[in-house]
Amino acid sequence: MSETVKRDRPWLMRTYSGHSSAKASNELYRMNLSKGQTGLSVAFDLPTQTGYDSDHPLARGEVGKVGVPIDHIGDMEALFDQIPLDQMNTSMTINATAPWLLALYVAVAERQGVDPKQLQGTTQNDVLKEYLSRGTYIYPPGPSVRLTTDLISYTVENIPKWNPTNICSYHLQEAGATPTQELAYALSTAITILDAVRDSGQVTPQRFPAVVGRISFFVNAGIRFVEETCKLRAFNEMWDKLVQERYGVSDEKQRRFRYGVQVNSLGLTESQPENNVQRIVLEMLAVTLSKNARARAIQLPAWNEALGLPRPWDQQWALRMQQVLALETDLLEYGDLFDGSPVIAAKVQELIAGAEAEMTSVQEQGGMVQAIESGYVKRELVKSHTRRIRDIESGDLKIVGVNCYTQTAESPLTAGTDSGIMKVDVQAERDQIAALQAFRANRDQAQVDVSLAALRAAALGGDNIMPCSIACARAGVTTGEWSEVLREVFGEYRAPTGIDIAMAGQVGSAAMDEVRARVRRTSEELGRPLRLLIGKPGLDGHSNGAEQIAVKGRDAGFEIVYEGIRLTPAHIARAAQEEGVHLIGLSVLSGSHLELVEDIRAELATIGASELPLIIGGIIPEDDARQLLTHGVQAVFTPKDVDMNAIMNKLVDIIRRSNGLEALA
């Protein structure tokens, strides 16, 4: 390579990580940085994301599982120990509690002697998509939009290099969105948020273009990488037009569509998981090949995420993929490779036309908040997702190693004693709780009370939530206390499930007819229709799997009771009894399956319903599956189980067995 060739600067390279405790995560971060990672991406555990302290009953089994637990300023300080915040670019996947986690970050910066004006990074801070996917919302849409706009208005003036919100189309794709829907709903969300900031009067009209300039996006890239490239070019064009026309932004820099990426995790397979490596690489190309639509920051999942928690080595492999592309190949030496291609231009225009039509539909309904509250958006997403699942089942959508070429030699990658995944230290939750209780005992309670009173006053009165949140952080308020005050003021929300989609377009097949016949026959033998309760216990909000089983179950002839996410074991047990169901199906993706199953069985025993059979689905390692099966769970389903008809048949078999009916041939 000649010395004179000018190369573009590579994007920020991150790995979404965090687990067990602030201390363990800090060690991991420092190790990752030493390997050439150029930014941090913090994964918080579910109690932190949904505003509960580690010792709250709902947090049981969830502490340190899918991310790091942050209860108070002490944890945040430990998380960034020996990491100078003025030199770091930190992305935080945090939404309902985003103002709080940013407040803690600012308070830690102060302790490090860093001026908040120097801080760089991102708070995801997009609660609207949480109602549609992922599920870590707390408050109703109105107050959530207010918190989001408060954070944006605050940072534009006080932390000017911060990206206050990452409008996410990522999770929409995970919930089933087509590229058109991703474009339409993400941009509609951006409109809702920007309108709210403008109308809040917290930012002067002169400063408003600066707000627009700080809005960034978090995008998904799936395996159809040509179309995905076009999607990002479409985003570019649509955003540029939107901010000029709607908000009158003229400065080219402030009009740029800036985005970060995590490539698709939904499409990663549990079967032949090594194939995920090439999937991840191809998906990365979608967000890097076109210079004019290139990502600002990329984080790649690990090849084994469908199996369980990745180990440091797995994450290192993902980082090396980025480094090879950025440093070894010649990609960064060229201008845009696609400008002038009629094929690309046509596809981009097609996506834009579809997305604009859908955006108009959302606007006609009054905007994104109304379209979410009415259940419209969720229903559209569940429809798309159901279509995808049916195509996989029928083989129209090919997934190598899953519905074709399924024969495989034994993989040496998963042959080790750890089965190729990391195990979270079970002691971590107990340690975290002990440390939290010690922290509470040693703080100045009067100071805490004063700070919380000021927080309540701001929440009620409409003052920006950030200054008093930062004061709370300094005073030693905990995550649960901060969230609880706002719960009391704003209330809690339950989002539409979207599973009431129309039956039209339902595909009949011989296999489906057979399932229905079995369901009908068993219903007749038991005297009443088969009823199935689908429950999502714990704090994990990933509900796509539960929703698909609910829709499929209804199609198969079951009566389905489904109440959405975040239910306590007591609630699930009692609902199952009240509804007279024949079977309870649980869905758990956070890794807390062992604790939650134990709790639900205990609740069932308390109310005299131990005889109800239980099944569970989720990301469940084989060792745990074996353990669950010996502890009264009748069946364990994992992402490997893609044949929905087979799942339904198995449910019928279990109901027959537990009611003393002979097995059907």
Next chain:
Amino acid sequence: MEQPALTADPARLATAVRRGERRALAEALNLLDDRRPASRRLAADFLRHLQEGQPGDPGHLIGMTGPPGAGKSTLTAALIAVWRRRGLRVGVLAVDPSSPISGGALLGDRLRMKTSADDDGVFIRSLACRGEFGGLSAEVWPMSLVMLAAFDVAMIETVGVGQREIDISRMCDTTCFVAQPGSGDSVQFLKAGILEVPHVLVVNKEDMGAVARRTLSELGTALGRAHTDGNWEVPVLSASATAGTGIDALADALTRHREVLGAGDRLRARRRRYQAHWILKRLQEEFGSHGVGQLGGEQAVLQQLASRDTSLFEQLESLRQTLLQPGGKHA
């Protein structure tokens, strides 16, 4: 399991239901849902025990109906909260439509009625409107008797405003129609005569402002008059389930109607009359007017149902058996 010890002993089951034991309630509802002949006999037995052990006519059976999306479930949830504050125990039967293709159903109303998991004073059972199975009817009426026996307030929530839903609410003590602001439906219902049934009308979502006020005024002009039931002026109210406004007034109106109905023989006779009409509808649905003709025609059936002192469920069962018998009247 399908028939544990409690269900096998109808007398004990009835006692436990009257005490409001949750497991017994669940099992009783399962039993009434069960179409096997042996279970039907047990169910008849159970309902007889339930009635015998229960002097007087307690409770308040409320039917809540209205178009989809009017917010019936959230309004029900708000009412539950009010009644709980007033120390009343509440049982709800929530009816959802089922798929005409598979018979399957998604029962999502619980989601919007979310109550505290450890509140023993609330019990919700969802029901699918099982079209091809002979209608929701076969279950909802006997189930409402169970809810009445166990709770101070029993509620039936039905989707839609077809004739069937009106039938369901007609068998209740008090029928409440929830109107959706600005949908224009209300005027249609008015024309269809459907709005002559409800005893209380409420326009939900008053937080929508002008649209809600317009609907309120449309309904108000048409219904500010005495109910055909007599001695009752239909109130037309405005509320917002989400904003929590007007809920107390709605609860008061419902209670007032129940008070007007009184107690003792008069109430008992009214309930029996309503239920008899409803049983007749069910027979027509299952066996057609030909079947009812075999039993001597509508008037004969109604007379028979009104006169005898045995439980209505047993009479329904015996009439069904007459028609179902091989070589019986129903060819």
